[in-house]
Structure formats: structure tokens, C-alpha cells
Amino acid sequence: xxxxxxxxxxxxxxxxxxxxxxxxxxxxxxxxxxxxxxxxxxxxxxxxxxxxxxxxxxxxxxxxxxxxxxxxxxxxxxxxxxxxxxxxxxxxxxxxxxxxxxxxxxxxxxxxxxxxxxxxxxxxxxxxxxxxxxxxxxxxxxxxxxxxxxxxxxxxxxxxxxxxxxxxxxxxxxxxxxxxxxxxxxxxxxxxxxxxxxxxxxxxxxxxxxxxxxxxxxxxxxxxxxxxxxxxxxxxxxxxxxxxxxxxxxxxxxxxxxxxxxxxxxxxxxxxxxxxxxxxxxxxxxxxxxxxxxxxxxxxxxxxxxxxxxxxxxxxxxxxxxxxxxxxxxxxxxxxxxxxxxxxxxxxxxxxxxxxxxxxxxxxxxxxxxxxxxxxxxxxxxxxxxxxxxxxxxxxxxxxxxxxxxxxxxxxxxxxxxxxxxxxxxxxxxxxxxxxxxxxxxxxxxxxxxxxxxxx
Amino acid sequence: xxxxxxxxxxxxxxxxxxxxxxxxxxxxxxxxxxxxxxxxxxxxxxxxxxxxxxxxxxxxxxxxxxxxxxxxxxxxxxxxxxxxxxxxxxxxxxxxxxxxxxxxxxxxxxxxxxxxxxxxxxxxxxxxxxxxxxxxxxxxxxxxxxxxxxxxxxxxxxxxxxxxxxxxxxxxxxxxxxxxxxxxxxxxxxxxxxxxxxxxxxxxxxxxxxxxxxxxxxxxxxxxxxxxxxxxxxxxxxxxxxxxxxxxxxxxxxxxxxxxxxxxxxxxxxxxxxxxxxxxxxxxxxxxxxxxxxxxxxxxxxxxxxxxxxxxxxxxxxxxxxxxxxxxxxxxxxxxxxxxxxxxxxxxx
Numbered sequence: 001x002x003x004x005x006x007x008x009x010x011x012x013x014x015x016x017x018x019x020x021x022x023x024x025x026x027x028x029x030x031x032x033x034x035x036x037x038x039x040x041x042x043x044x045x046x047x048x049x050x051x052x053x054x055x056x057x058x059x060x061x062x063x064x065x066x067x068x069x070x071x072x073x074x075x076x077x078x079x080x081x082x083x084x085x086x087x088x089x090x091x092x093x094x095x096x097x098x099x100x101x102x103x104x105x106x107x108x109x110x111x112x113x114x115x116x117x118x119x120x121x122x123x124x125x126x127x128x129x130x131x132x133x134x135x136x137x138x139x140x141x142x143x144x145x146x147x148x149x150x151x152x153x154x155x156x157x158x159x160x161x162x163x164x165x166x167x168x169x170x171x172x173x174x175x176x177x178x179x180x181x182x183x184x185x186x187x188x189x190x191x192x193x194x195x196x197x198x199x200x201x202x203x204x205x206x207x208x209x210x211x212x213x214x215x216x217x218x219x220x221x222x223x224x225x226x227x228x229x230x231x232x233x234x235x236x237x238x239x240x241x242x243x244x245x246x247x248x249x250x251x252x253x254x255x256x257x258x259x260x261x262x263x264x265x266x267x268x269x270x271x272x273x274x275x276x277x278x279x280x281x282x283x284x285x286x287x288x289x290x291x292x293x294x295x296x297x298x299x300x301x302x303x304x305x306x307x308x309x310x311x312x313x314x315x316x317x318x319x320x321x322x323x324x325x326x327x328x329x330x331x332x333x334x335x336x337x338x339x340x341x342x343x344x345x346x347x348x349x350x351x352x353x354x355x356x357x358x359x360x361x362x363x364x365x366x367x368x369x370x371x372x373x374x375x376x377x378x379x380x381x382x383x384x385x386x387x388x389x390x391x392x393x394x395x396x397x398x399x400x401x402x403x404x405x406x407x408x409x410x411x412x413x414x415x416x417x418x419x420x421x422x423x424x425x426x427x428x429x430x431x432x433x434x435x436x437x438x439x440x441x442x443x444x445x446x447x448x449x450x451x452x453x454x455x456x
Numbered sequence: 457x458x459x460x461x462x463x464x465x466x467x468x469x470x471x472x473x474x475x476x477x478x479x480x481x482x483x484x485x486x487x488x489x490x491x492x493x494x495x496x497x498x499x500x501x502x503x504x505x506x507x508x509x510x511x512x513x514x515x516x517x518x519x520x521x522x523x524x525x526x527x528x529x530x531x532x533x534x535x536x537x538x539x540x541x542x543x544x545x546x547x548x549x550x551x552x553x554x555x556x557x558x559x560x561x562x563x564x565x566x567x568x569x570x571x572x573x574x575x576x577x578x579x580x581x582x583x584x585x586x587x588x589x590x591x592x593x594x595x596x597x598x599x600x601x602x603x604x605x606x607x608x609x610x611x612x613x614x615x616x617x618x619x620x621x622x623x624x625x626x627x628x629x630x631x632x633x634x635x636x637x638x639x640x641x642x643x644x645x646x647x648x649x650x651x652x653x654x655x656x657x658x659x660x661x662x663x664x665x666x667x668x669x670x671x672x673x674x675x676x677x678x679x680x681x682x683x684x685x686x687x688x689x690x691x692x693x694x695x696x697x698x699x700x701x702x703x704x705x706x707x708x709x710x711x712x713x714x715x716x717x718x719x720x721x722x723x724x725x726x727x728x729x730x731x732x733x734x735x736x737x738x739x740x741x742x743x744x745x746x747x748x749x750x751x752x753x754x755x756x757x758x759x760x761x762x763x764x765x766x767x768x769x770x771x772x773x774x775x776x777x778x779x780x781x782x783x784x785x786x787x788x789x790x791x792x793x794x795x796x797x798x799x800x801x802x803x804x805x
Contacts, residue, residue: 057583183789183792183793184792187796189579189580190511190579190580190583191726191796193511193580194726195789197722198722198785199785201785202781205779205781205782365587365591368584369587369591372584421599424599424602427594427595427598428595430591430594431595431599433591434588434591434592434593434594434595437584
């Protein structure tokens with residue numbers, strides 16, 4: 001019970017901090033922090049499954065996040081019919097060709113023993129395949145990208161509700177993880193880290209530069225939303241009444257009718273953004289809670305015990321007849337799929353897909369800081385890590401400003417040193433993250449909420 | 457008559473020579489200098505991996521740290537009016553920057569890494585810790601000098617200009633050699649030869665290699681681990697500063713680019729066989745050359761070589777330059793698949 005108290009206290013403090021931001025700064029900021037905290041929590045749960053349950057290092061989180069985002073685009077954007085007409089057939093042909101290549105390579109690997117001949121055969125398949133792909137896709141891509149490049153210039157998506165993309169994103173990320181896992185999971189821990197980091201960089205390069213698929217750095221904007229738009233809300237009768245009801249106290253103080261109406265209008269505009277963010281927060285919370293229930297169940301199931309056994313002593317688990325390789329691959333796919341969901345959620349929330357913004361610092365290393373700070377192997381810890389680190393990441397600037405002003409209060413306002421420090425406030429968040437990570441790793445290596453195993 | 461013949465001979469082979477000069481200008485010279493810069497980074501990553509036994513994720517940012525101080529000292533010398541004439545002032549600043557970077561890495565080792573080393577933590581944990589120091593180093597660099605693009609090159613920019621070369625030889629293609637490229641090459645040769653002399657011939661270097669091969673055996677034979685670790689860090693600081701400063705001179709200094717350079721550096725170190733400094737040195741060139749070879753458009757090259765009737769239409773580019781990084785990483789993946797210990801056999805992992 002005492003340990004549960006720890007968890008509850010930590011979460012109460014966290015929520016209290018977010019509410020404090022609501023009072024001190026604004027509710028809109030507080031809610032967007034909350035939304036991103038929830039998204040981060042989903043990402044950390046994915047990373048935690050891999051690292052905490054199975055001890056696999058995956059530094060490719062950025063890649064899965066971006067794939068989830070791509071899924072959001074491909075699911076929700078309506079198809080560009082003209083582009084499909086000019087180049088669709090060729091692109092489908094290419095997809096078949098890739099499938100053919102994969103199958104023929106598999107066939108060669110299965111059929112022939114390891115030999116130079118086999119390697120040459122595989123190389124031959126790959127090279128001819130690439131040349132053919134180039135010949136077929138080249139003109140098609142050109143004509144697709146020429147279809148009104150300012151607005152579309154890509155194949156578009158399926159035109160389905162964007163909520164589906166959360167599932168599709170998981171599948172995309174899982175499929176990528178399957179491929180990467182097949183290639184890289186045999187590697188030693190830190191090799192795996194580097195390999196996944198580099199592969200995620202390749203994924204980003206593809207998304208960034210294959211304009212026919214994702215519009216690349218031209219970005220996709222104005223994605224559909226699963227929640228109402230602010231503009232629509234502001235004209236709805238029930239919403240205005242709701243806002244009026246909430247703010248009765250303030251409105252009653254104003255006697256002038258015109259001023260009252262003005263005030264109400266202002267409140268409705270503010271209220272609509274808060275309402276939209278609340279809807280998002282609700283949706284995200286549902287995902288987090290569902291995932292939390294599933295992961296908790298998995299952790300305490302025979303499967304979870306097996307995973308821990310594999311993590312703690314691979315050889316012993318192997319000797320007990322557990323298929324370590326297969327389980328590693330499975331958990332790698334599952335964890336990455338969860339990260340894919342988070343990626344789709346994030347693009348849904350932002351309403352835009354910007355391949356240029358995927359950077360390893362923000363999408364890989366920061367998530368790892370969250371997992372380690374929160375407590376690897378403990379789902380509650382991982383979620384808390386997501387909340388706490390994201391909160392600090394956003395609120396680092398105000399905190400740094402306060403600290404700088406406090407410590408340099410002896411200097412004049414125009415002191416060059418002070419001005420320089422204040423200008424570089426955005427970078428203090430890196431410092432805080434680094435020092436936070438180092439302190440946690442040194443003095444609480446198991447994280448804020450350490451893993452605890454119930455023994456039955 | 458003789459003159460005419462000579463002229464004819466010259467014209468007939470002109471195309472081949474032009475084609476070769478073209479490749480020299482756009483592939484060989486840039487790849488050689490970029491490869492040297494990567495190689496310097498890869499060597500110290502490889503050394504740290506071999507001796508301290510973890511993947512040092514701060515590599516790129518340590519280079520930017522060293523470069524930052526090189527720039528600060530360069531500015532200081534410039535304000536004093538000191539310069540090296542045709543050579544960049546930065547060359548004078550590098551030794552001072554090395555001293556500060558050395559202090560920084562040794563301080564970091566004392567405060568952070570030594571604790572985990574004495575506890576014999578698994579390498580993964582040390583790698584995580586190095587991510588922590590990566591964040592801190594990045595913050596320090598950005599707070600001190602800012603995230604912006606900075607150029608600190610001065611002195612003579614070109615050793616050989618395209619026009620001069622054309623006039624000299626009468627060829628259509630020019631060959632440009634920037635002084636930074638020559639500096640990079642010269643400095644790399646000097647630094648790397650001293651390093652390999654040190655590792656192979658001196659007692660300390662040999663003890664370092666012994667420690668890398670088998671820690672327990674090395675300790676038994678009386679090698680002082682503290683000294684080995686300290687010298688590794690000093691070498692890392694030297695290589696990071698020199699490599700970073702050379703890269704900055706050749707291109708420009710931007711903290712974010714340096715962080716990104718960590719990736720090809722790791723690729724080079726692994727391709728060369730991580731833990732094997734000489735392999736890492738060659739790995740740097742493998743990565744640089746393959747990046748440029750694969751993304752270069754060969755159209756003009758074939759126009760020179762082939763008769764007019766079968767001149768190519770397309771750019772003849774294997775991959776667009778956008779995939780520059782992707783190329784080196786794909787090589788890495790292939791190497792990992794077929795030869796996990798690297799092309800030049802590193803530590804058996």
C-alpha cells in the first residue's frame with residue numbers, strides 16, 4: 001500500500017503542476033501541455049515495453065513516430081484522383097515489383113545454402129529490381145509531382161476519418177519494426193542502439209524526399225480532426241450557452257449590455273480552444289488508459305514473466321526452452337507499434353505533418369530520458385516520466401528566466417552577460433534534461449517509480 | 457609538323473583527361489577531405505569503445521565543443537591582430553582549444569563516467585550516461601556561442617582555382633583545390649601518424665592496446681587503468697577538437713550539423729570494425745567516398761567518354777543527394793549483416 005501511495009502522490013503532484021500552469025499562465029497552455037504529456041506517455045509506454053520488459057534498446061523511436069504521422073496523412077487526406085490517373089498504375093506496379101523482389105530473395109535464401117553463388121544471386125535480384133523500379137517509377141513520380149504542386153503533388157490518401165490512422169499507424173510502425181528486427185536484433189545492445197538510430201534516420205530521409213508519397217518538406221496541412229473546429233463551435237447555440245453558464249459570475253458583474261456581449265464573445269473564443277483541447281485530452285486519455293490496462297495485464301501474465309526472465313538471463317531462459325529470438329522480435333514489433341500510435345496521435349493533434357521537424361533529439365533521446373527518469377519496467381513510472389519530462393521541457397524557459405533573473409539580479413539590466421544569458425534561454429532545457437538524466441542515473445538508477453515485481 | 461601532331465595527340469586524349477579531372481574535382485578531392493574529418497571522429501569513437509567499452513554518443517557534440525573554443529580563440533587572436541598569413545588563424549587557436557576540451561572531458565570523466573566504471577556498470581548504462589552528457593554539452597555550446605551558422609575561416613581561400621587550372625592545362629574542366637582541403641589532409645596525416653606511432657611503438661600506447669584487448673590480463677601485468685583511461689580521454693579531446701575545427705573550416709560551424717555528424721562517424725567506426733582505430737580511420741574514407749560516389753550525377757563524365765551518338769539523357773545519378781546520409785547507413789546495415797565485426801575486423805562483439 002505504501003508503494004501505491006508513492007505512485008498516487010507522484011501523479012497528484014504532476015496534475016497539480018499542470019493545474020498550476022492553468023492558473024498562472026492560461027488554461028489553453030495547460031491543456032496543450034497535458035495533451036502532449038499524454039502523447040509522450042504513449043511513446044514512453046512503447047519504449048518501456050522494449051527496454052523495461054525485454055532490455056532491448058531502440059533508438060529508432062523517431063522513425064516510428066514519423067511513420068505513424070505518415071499514416072495519419074495517408075488515411076485522412078482525400079485521394080488526388082488526377083495524380084492517381086497519371087501515375088497510380090505505375091506506382092502499384094512498383095509495389096508489386098518490390099513484393100516480388102522480397103519473395104524471390106526469400107526463395108533464394110530458403111532454397112540454397114550459404115555460398116558466394118547465393119550472395120551473387122541476391123545481389124543480382126536487388127540490382128535488376130532497383131533498375132526496373134527506377135525505370136517504372138521515374139516518369140510516374142515526375143507526373144504525380146507535377147499535378148498542381150502548390151496544393152497536392154502527391155497521391156493523397158484514402159479520405160477516411162483520421163481516427164483510423166491511429167490503428168494504421170500502429171501497423172505501419174509494426175511492419176517497419178519487423179523488418180528492422182529481422183535485420184538488427186541479433187546485434188549486441190549498443191550496436192542495436194546505433195543501428196536503429198541510423199535506420200530511423202533513413203526512414204526520415206525517405207519521408208522527407210519522396211514527395212509523391214508524403215509531399216516531403218512541402219508539408220501536409222489542414223488535416224481533418226476527430227473533434228469539432230473552434231470556428232464551428234463559436235456559432236453553436238449550446239456552446240455559447242455553456243460558456244455563459246460557466247462564466248455567470250464574471251458576466252453578471254458587467255451591467256452594460258454591449259460590454260457584456262463583447263465579453264461573452266471573447267469568452268466564447270477562449271472557451272472554444274479550451275473545449276477543443278479538452279476533447280483531444282479526453283481522446284488521448286482513453287488511448288493511454290486502454291494501453292495501460294493491456295500493458296499491465298501483459299506484465300503480470302506468464303508472458304510478462306517470461307519476458308523478464310529473458311531480459312535478466314537470456315541463456316537461462318533459452319535453456320528453459322523459450323524462443324528468445326522470436327520473443328525479442330515480437331516485443332520489438334509491439335513496442336514500435338505503440339510508438340506508431342503516438343505518432344499518429346501527434347499529427348492528429350497538430351493537424352499538420354511536417355517531415356522536416358523530426359529530429360532525433362526531440363523524438364528519440366527525449367523519449368529515452370522520459371523512460372529512464374520515470375522508471376523503466378514500470379508502466380506507471382514510464383507514464384509519469386512522460387508527463388514530468390515533457391512538463392519540464394516546456395516549462396524550462398520560464399524556470400530558466402526566473403533563475404537567471406534571480407542569480408544575475410546584482411548586474412544591471414543591460415549587462416552584456418545577463419543579456420546573453422537571457423537570449424539563450426531556449427537552450428537551458430537541454431541543460432536541465434541532461435543534468436536531470438545524469439542525476440537520476442546516478443542517485444536513483446531505477447527511476448522515480450522503480451520497477452516492482454509482485455511475487456505470487 | 458611535329459607541333460601539329462602534338463596538338464592532335466593532346467586533343468584526342470583531352471576528353472579522357474577532362475573526364476578524370478571532373479571526377480577529381482567533384483568526387484576525389486571533396487571526399488578525401490570529408491573522409492579525413494570523419495576519420496578523426498571515428499578514431500576516437502573507436503578508441504573509447506575499445507578502452508572504455510561503451511558507445512560514446514557525445515562524439516558529435518564534443519567536436520562542436522572543441523570547435524567552439526577554436527572559434528573563440530580565433531576571434532581573440534584576430535582582435536589582437538595575430539594571424540598566420542595565408543593560413544587560417546584557427547590553426548593557431550586549435551592547441552588552446554584542445555587544452556580546454558581536455559579539461560572538459562577529464563572533468564566529465566571524474567564527475568560522471570568514473571563512478572560507473574568503478575561500479576562495472578553494463579556498457580548500455582554508460583551509453584545512456586553519455587546521452588546525458590550529450591544533452592549537457594549541447595546546452596553549453598548553444599548557450600555560449602548560440603545555434604547559428606558561423607564561419608571562422610580566414611587566410612587564402614584557394615590553392616588552385618578552376619580558372620587558373622584551365623589556363624594552365626588548356627582543359628575544359630577546372631580543378632579547384634581549397635586551402636582548407638589541403639590543410640585538412642596535412643593535419644590529418646600528421647595527427648594520425650603520431651597517433652599510430654604512439655599506439656604501436658610507445659610503452660603507454662602498447663599498454664592501451666593491451667587494456668583494450670583483455671582488461672583483466674592487462675591489470676594483472678601491472679598496467680595502471682587510471683592512466684590508460686586518462687590518456688584515452690586526452691586523445692579523444694585532441695581528435696575531437698582537430699576534426700571538428702577542420703570540418704568547421706572546410707564547411708561551417710553549426711552545432712546541429714555537428715550533432716548530426718555523429719551518425720556517419722558511428723557508421724565509419726562500425727564499418728571499420730569498432731574498437732580498431734586503424735579500421736575506423738579507413739572507415740571514414742569508405743563512408744565519405746561511398747556517400748559522394750553514389751550521389752554524384754555522372755552525366756557529364758559519360759558525355760566526355762562516350763561518342764556523341766550514344767550520349768546519355770538522364771543525370772545518371774544512382775541516388776539523389778537527399779539520400780547522402782542514407783547511403784552511409786545502408787552500407788552500415790549491409791556490413792552489420794554480413795560482417796558484424798567490421799570490414800577490418802575489430803573487437804569480436
